[in-house]
Amino acid sequence: MxxxxxxxxxxxxxxxxxxxxxxxxxxxxxxxxxxxxxxxxxxxxxxxxxxxxxxxxxxxxxxxxxxxxxxxxxxxxxxxxxxxxxxxxxxxxxxxxxxxxxxxxxxxxxxxxxxxxxxxxxxxxxxxxxxxxxxxxxxxxxxxxxxxxxxxxxxxxxxxxxxxIDLSVTREAAVLPTGNAVDEIAGHRVTLIDNGMPVVLLDATEFGIEGGETPAELEEDEDLRAEVERVRLAAAPRMGVQDAGGQTVPKMFLLSPPAAGGDLRTRAFIPHRVHTSIGVLMAASVAAGARIPGTIAHALAAPPQGDVTVLEHPGGLFTARAEAMQDEAGIWRGASASERxxxxxxxxxxxxxxxx
Structure with missing residues (x-):
């Protein structure tokens, strides 16, 4: 330099x-x-x-x-x-x-x-x-x-x-950091998952929203932002993230049933602004969650077809190719692929x- x-x-x-x-x-x-x-x-x-x-x-x-x-x-x-x-x-x-x-x-x-x-x-x-x-x-x-x-x-x-550009990511760590499909944190049922990006999956209805709101509408709701952040700070240590107040992970996803031909509708806090679309590895984590029985995502998603999960986001659709499989010890592992x-x-x- x-x-x-x-x-x-x-x-x-x-x-x-x-x-x-x-x-x-x-x-x-x-x-x-x-x-x-x-x-x-x-x-x-x-x-x-x-x-x-x-x-x-x-x-x-x-x-x-x-x-x-x-x-x-x-x-x-x-x-x-x-x-x-x-x-x-x-x-x-x-x-x-x-x-x-x-x-x-x-x-x-x-x-x-x-x-x-x-x-x-x-x-x-x-x-x-x-x-x-x-x-x-x-x-x-x-x-x-x-x-x-x-x-x-x-x-x-x-x-x-x-x-x-074809991208594939292999992950060695377990995709469920706590080993649970659902945890209760700060009074909410959540799924903590990491298939390349630490994210917290939330049911949008628990936060009083329908799920199709625009990023601007969500960002203007100060009570919603404060509650999402309260859950994020409580969830972060369970995902190995210390001092989450100074970090941009975990990302927070409000999920709802599909409304535009996809498999699952998403709104992502990243963490203080709302994503206008969805990140590649965020999508990989959400899609993996949709394939694990008992998670927040699995309960709200349409049944996945093949190895593709189509995620609805504010800017359109994202086709995520993500895997979630259990090893011999019953631990969920993941991998993902995408075209960008x-x-x-x-x-x-x-x-x-x-x-x-």
Missing amino acids: PADAVRAGIPCMLMRGGTSKGAYFVATDLPVDRAARDDLLLRIMGSPDPRQIDGIGGAHPLTSKVAIVSVSDTDDADIDYLFLQIGVDEPVVGDAQTCGNLLAGIGPFAIERGLIPAVEPETTLRIRLLNTGDTATARVPTPDGAVDYDGDLAIDGVPGVGCA TARKLFDGRVFPRPRR
């Missing part, structure tokens, strides 16, 4: 991954010291400020994200991926979760930066998710030895079409503001 990053700038690629947008960096271009790195990223993104007017953040959690990428030092992966959620109006840099949407851009970014060679017509990468310890496999279209961002895949929440698109938006140098 340059001694004077403010004047010289830092190599940075702005990419859309799935329904999110973030700044992608090679690890060696950032400080090794965590405190120095976090301070630098806050200055780059323009936080804390609700508009992030003095940085490249997009004034929303879905567009205030960072991916840090490096060549992996393990034989089991080609690339390491660290995800950081940058607070918008608070000076917080969170690493307790990963991001399945930005994951869609990791393969293209690694190829663009020369961290891994492209192979015609498709390049396969094994990606270690440093936040969770899970491993993902990405297949990226690379005709003529370069990433091709054009394609015919459309995903709800993103205008137009793009190249199809990604696109390089800008490549160059970013200039952090001199101080916060």
Whole structure:
């Protein structure tokens, strides 16, 4: 990293991954010291400020994200991926979760930066998710030895079409952190589940809503937000999340029966704003929950067909391919697969503001 990053700038690629947008960096271009790195990223993104007017953040959690990428030092992966959620109006840099949407851009970014060679017509990468310890496999279209961002895949929440990037994630840990399909927490029946993203599944009717409200309507309901947060803080320690008040996990899902041709309707608090669609690994966790008898999701969902669970969200539909199976000890394990698109938006140098 340059001694004077403010004047010289830092190599940075702005990419859309799935329904999110973030700044992608090679690890060696950032400080090794965590405190120095976090301070630098806050200055780059323009936080804390609700508009992030003095940085490249997009004034929303879905567009205030960072991916840090490096060549992996393990034989089991080609690339390491660290995800950081940058607070918008608070000076917080969170690493307790990963991001399945930005994951869609990791393969293209690694190829663009020369961290891994492209192979015609498709390049396969094994990606270690440093936040969770899970491993993902990405297949990226690379005709003529370069990433091709054009394609015919459309995903709800993103205008137009793009190249199809196949993602699969295998998870070693049990998907039910407490071992229970249902727990009672803070006076509510909940399902705690983690198939790549720690989420809490809730019955929308217990919170006095119908389930089809818009994100704006839910965010305006201060009593609802406070109650959801009360449950989140009580549930977090049972999912291994400490100091949840300073973290963005677990995510909170209000669930209801399908109303638009899917298998289950979702509204996600992430955790203080409401998602305009649904994250890839959030969807994997919800879909796994819908396949485990006795969970909140299973009770509300239409019977799944095959290996696909169609989740309704504010922006449309998400087709989740998630598995939930019991091992010989009766422990539920999970895996997931998805198709997403990604696109390089800008490549160059970013200039952090001199101080916060």
